[in-house]
Amino acid sequence: MNISQNLRVVVISLLTSALLACSSTTPAPPAATGTVPRPSLAKAWQGQVLIGAAVDEKNIKTQGELIAEQFNSVVAENAMKPMATEPREGEFHFEAADAIVRFAQSHDMAIRGHTLLWHLHTPDWMWQGANGQPAGRDLVLARLKRHIETEVGHYKGQVYVWDVVNEIIDEKQPDCLRDDLWHRVVGPDYVDYAFRYAHAADPAARLYINEYSTEEPAKRRCLVRVVQGLLQRGVPVNGIGHQMHISVFYPTISAIDETLTTFARLGLENQITELDMSLYRWKDNRLYDTRENLLSLQARRYGEIMRMIHNHPDVTAVTWWGVSDASTWLNQDAPADHRDQPLLLDEHGQPKGAFWAVFAAARR
């Protein structure tokens, strides 16, 4: 295939995906002028909301140009998590995360920090005390303090917002907090301490609770309760990160809208922090329609979400959990025939219908 044939194939596939995405509210496809138009989502949304992506040390090298073109904010998908930055007590590793920070700074991108405390990513040494005994509250808090002070201090003035705690809510627990080692060893005030340590290390950083399924009423109610408690106790919490690992089938746009409104009314900022839209239902490997129809539905729903964002000045950033469908956690450890396509760019980094829907939803 020669270059012009190649180009035609790309233009045709672009037009096809854009056309599939078409409804009365989705954008017209780009004109086929012989060149492949690929506008920048970050530029289209400039002054409205930051457009972010989760990145890793690999794709900033292999897809750096594309990332810098389409996004004006990044978050490390894994490199800033506790087990990555302090795998052994007192031994800090920031090399991988530093590379991401340097990349972002060289392209004038905002940097989110994810995350300082997560039950799934707490190294075992955190819980080990002297002589094979389990560590007690004071030791764990001292270790948490050093971890947060060191990491937030290292990125002071560079990371503008931190997911201080990640996935701490469990609506089935009487106090709405997950029954994990943090809760069992320290008690519920580990959350207060995490925020206070982070604030002391960088008073200018915005500090967030990051959580999944915040659109579900029971989860939302619990999160409200926990956040109100923090605010009443004067804990420096600034915002809620809504992960939004959603599906083409759920949740409804109005449920998302209601969640954002709920936290805005508490005077908090909102960010969408880990957005992706699966073609599947959660833990179900069946495709319920043709791939084409599901991608079309995906585009329509992405458009609806982004148009709804215009009613939310409280939403300061929307971050997708990955750069392209070539690499998404939703295909990690999945069966071979499970091929999810949850993001805006396809496996080749080309715009999908979803991309054009998000582009068209921007105010220009």
Ligand code: G3I
């Ligand atoms: O890098 C190693 C590689 O060296 C090794 O050979 C391989 C063997 O399994 O593992 C690789 O590490 C994996 C890493 O992703 C990088 O691909 C880890 O096993 C795997 O557990 C890790 O998964 C990440 C997961 O968080 C757990 O940290 C996902 O990439 C990441 O997308 C996911 O992100 C989370 C958010 O932080 C919080 N919200 C939910 C979201 C999705 O689960």
